[in-house]
Amino acid sequence: MNGKMKKNKRKWLVGIVGAALLASPVLGQSANANSSSKLYGFTDTKSKWQTQIESALMDSIKESSLQYYSEGLAKRPALAGSAGNEEALKFAVDQLRKAGLKPQVKTYDTYLSSPKSISVTQTAPIKKELKVIEDLDPQTPYINDVIPGFNAYSPSGTVEGEVVYANYGTPEDFEKLKELGISLKDKIVLTRYGKNFRGVKPDLAAQYGAAGVLIYSDPADYVRGDVYPKGPWLPSDGIQRGSILSIYKYPGDPLTPGEPAIKGVKRIDPAKAASLPKIPTTPISYGEAKEILKTMTGQEAPAAWQGGLDFTYHLGSENTKVKLSLDIEYGQKPVNDVIVTIPGSKYPKEKIVIGAHRDTWAYGASDNVSGWAATMEIAKSLAELSKKGWQPERTIVLAGWDGEEHGLIGSTEWVEEERKDLTENAVAYINLDGVAGQNFSASAVPSLNQLMYDITKAVPKPGTDGSVFDHWVSRSGTDKPRLGQLGSGSDYTAFIQHIGVPSIGFGFSSPNGLNHSAYDNLDALQRFDDPGYKHQTAAAEMAGIMALRLANAEALPFKYSDYADNVLALIQEIKKNDTFGVDLRRLEENTLKWRDTALSLEQASAKILADNKVTKTEEKQLKEINRALLQQERDFINKKGLASREWFKHQIWAPGLTTGYAALPLPALAEAQMAGDKNAFKKAVKNLEKALQDAAKTADKAIK
Known part of the structure; x- marks a missing residue:
């Protein structure tokens, strides 16, 4: 979609989207025939309503607002515990309140x-x-x-x-x-x-x-x-x-x-x-x-x-x-997170979290005023939709994390405090860390890959006649661009690797060398990284749309069959490096069983949604399917943690001990191989076998 098409479509949508249209639709109710095609996880009818809501959100996200927020936040260094950080906190809270929101400041007493x-x-x-x-x-x-x-x-x-x-x-x-x-x-x-x-x-x-x-x-x-x-x-x-x-x-x-x-x-x-x-x-x-x-x-x-x-x-x-x-x-010293909650109308306990760190080493215009300003703009835009009578079906939480630069402090402490609720109810975490630049990239758990493709197809790439997806494909040289693996170094860490909440991080960047220096400032951002704040706008649009898809989907848009294929490939890599002679056939068989049950789960939900009319019985079945989809990632959490570091509990993803940032897939197996510890390797294989069995049972139970 080129810029002219986008502008005309928005004008049309602003004219038709009112309070009645923004309310959650009654299934079977008519919708405007000009709306977009069926979305994954939605009936055809609800897809049309959802597309209109997403377009209204995009229209509400303004480059001028992002510039205003950025200029207010990046004028002074805002390192955790500093006076500048306090000033930036007050600015953000004031702006969110002006938007009609009720931001909560959550303070942790941390060692800085x-x-x-x-x-x-x-x-x-x-x-x-x-x-x-x-x-x-x-x-x-x-x-x-x-x-x-x-x-x-x-x-x-x-x-x-x-x-x-x-x-x-x-x-x-x-x-x-x-x-x-x-x-x-x-x-x-x-x-x-x-x-x-x-x-x-x-x-x-x-x-x-x-x-x-x-x-x-x-x-x-x-x-x-x-x-x-x-x-x-x-x-x-x-x-x-x-x-x-x-x-x-x-x-x-x-x-x-x-x-x-x-x-x-x-x-x-x-x-x-x-x-x-x-x-x-x-x-x-x-x-x-x-x-x-x-x-x-x-x-x-x-x-x-x-x-x-x-x-x-x-x-x-x-x-x-x-x-x-x-x-x-x-x-x-205090670390102050900012938490904004948009309550859900149908499943208020279930929540999607969008987060960005708000602290900076110096002025931090790119890292990470860009991500925090985008998060604030999404919050403001959701508030504008709410004023027209709309509510998400699931709760959306928007967070500004403090102390990320010191060591992921604010997000980790919040996850540890909210562990029980998040483990039971968090649908997904969306991370925005550095979104100012020209080139798009993303990292995620594999169950979210397809959703990322879909979202990038819905948002135009600034400066081109195509979508963000078109740009991504062009740069990657493949029609299915590869998403990175989640290691560590940003605020998704506690969500995915400590409690098993599906996580994704994405944004735009350009080649430069100014990160964490005093020269990552507004001048550099406006002249080199993102003139006109156009890519930060696109990032905010994508994150907002993703949150809306997850919040309103009748069937959560996860694809665990893709995840299983990814895990199978990771097991093959472990086999290539195996010197222990341990039989991994059961591990592979359990992965294939999980893939089959995950695929059956996806097919069951697709069959229900294909009829375009969800009966009460089918709605109950969708509820069971969604609970199973929520549980799938948690099935890979080992409560005892990794042998080398018990805080990290995910059996598929952890940061490498000698890389720190980069992911070490199947960490317990990989670390046992590197240490030459056959007993530890065999134990890790058994633990992973059980996790794969649990994941298959979770999916199977929901469709029986």
């Missing part, structure tokens, strides 16, 4: 860290104090609120030692250094961002005896064109901040794992908190890293380790030394 002073000094072969903050224009608004380069949860301390260059700080990189005979004992490790989560780098370095870690953004990875302000790439003084909390062990408040950080909860000693890092770690710019690297001698770094600076990188020797002096303040 903030920098008192950061010092990095090269002590040999020359003595030089290195810069630890960007060279910002003195007229930059709220310049004093911009914190220096900082890795949250680094311990305080002063350490000095010889510098060793360790490439990206992956397990393979550290093993290569060992192979080359280079000891890390009491050394300062210099590593570049990329390949794994930043928190993995100091975790591994500590295991090899390092005293401290410096992390920088190498130009080979972060400069592929003009640097800011001429372009969207990182200038030489830019510093990527970020947390090094071991969220792949457990996310959220480090002192209350598995429990919400509320009054009266038992807190563990910080010294016993497994997610807290062990050695001082701080980020620097590539301009300052250059000062260190150019003086380093010793062995020449391998060819694959060479970066984007204009000289040959060496691994280091005793001639280059650095001292880190970090004074980090730790303490209990």
Whole structure:
């Protein structure tokens, strides 16, 4: 649909959509014949009503509103626990109230860290104090609120030692250094961002005896064109901040794992908190890293380790030394989530959650003011529909998470507090983290893949005559673009991997190097990422439509037969790497049985909806089918958790222990393989067999 077609359709819809039309339709009632074709999970009649509601929502989402919200939220740094965060909270709450909503602020008492002073000094072969903050224009608004380069949860301390260059700080990189005979004992490790989560780098370095870690953004990875302000790439003084909390062990408040950080909860000693890092770690710019690297001698770094600076990188020797002096303040500080609820009319207990984090490292226009502004705009638009007499059939919750940048704090604590209700009633979680850019991508559990395809077909791609789906297909080179797997690093983590709520995250991005630096600001967003806020508008439209589909569907639009096919492929990958000789045929057979019952469940609901008139008996059957669809993901939750980290309970998805961000599918099996533990592997196989059997029984029971 091109822009002109979209505009004309909206004008037509605004003229016909009133209170009566927006009310949930009575099945069998006539609807306008011009409405779109049948939607998955809906009868033909209800599809027409649903399409009109979705179009009315799209008409309500305004680029001008997104700009207004963004300018109000990104004018000042809003790190959790800061004055700027409090100001951004007040702005958001005020705007939501003006829209006629009743936002709730949910506060958690969490263990946060903030920098008192950061010092990095090269002590040999020359003595030089290195810069630890960007060279910002003195007229930059709220310049004093911009914190220096900082890795949250680094311990305080002063350490000095010889510098060793360790490439990206992956397990393979550290093993290569060992192979080359280079000891890390009491050394300062210099590593570049990329390949794994930043928190993995100091975790591994500590295991090899390092005293401290410096992390920088190498130009080979972060400069592929003009640097800011001429372009969207990182200038030489830019510093990527970020947390090094071991969220792949457990996310959220480090002192209350598995429990919400509320009054009266038992807190563990910080010294016993497994997610807290062990050695001082701080980020620097590539301009300052250059000062260190150019003086380093010793062995020449391998060819694959060479970066984007204009000289040959060496691994280091005793001639280059650095001292880190970090004074980090730790303490209990509030993390404030914003929760908006649009009550459901027919199934009020069941809920769809849309969430975006609202805290930022500096100005954070892209990460993640863009996602939070989009969420606020969806809330405002749903409120406008409500004023016309419409209600979703299932409850829609919209959330602004605080403390995500520190370690997924706000979302994790909320899920832990609402665990019972969410486990019983949450339909799905939709995550918006960074939606400003030109190129679309998505990650999800496989049961939501088809819904994502359908939604992207319904929303035009800004700047083109086609849909977001057309753009996605064009970029992917296939008519069925691949969705990513859910590892960790954003707020879906607690939903899918702790309690088994089907989750999806999507948005737009463009190639740039400004993330987590003081240059991720409104100017960069408006000139490079998303001029005119058009893609943020499209992201809000897609998230809003997805929530409406899930809220109003007669049969929930999940496809667990697709999920089973995906799991079968994952089992094949495990078989390729198997050295234990364990028979996995029962695992495959159970997966095929689940696929067959899931397909039967989908066919049963499709048969009911095909008649276009749902009888009371069929409505009861649909209710059973929907409860089964809600349960399917939960069937893969092992209450005991993974052997390596009990907080993570999903048997299909977890983040990798040495990647942090990237997913490790079938984690219990994969970790047992990596550890060479046959008994653990056999136990994991039995647990997964039972989960697959449970999933098949859940589906089978609903159609008998």
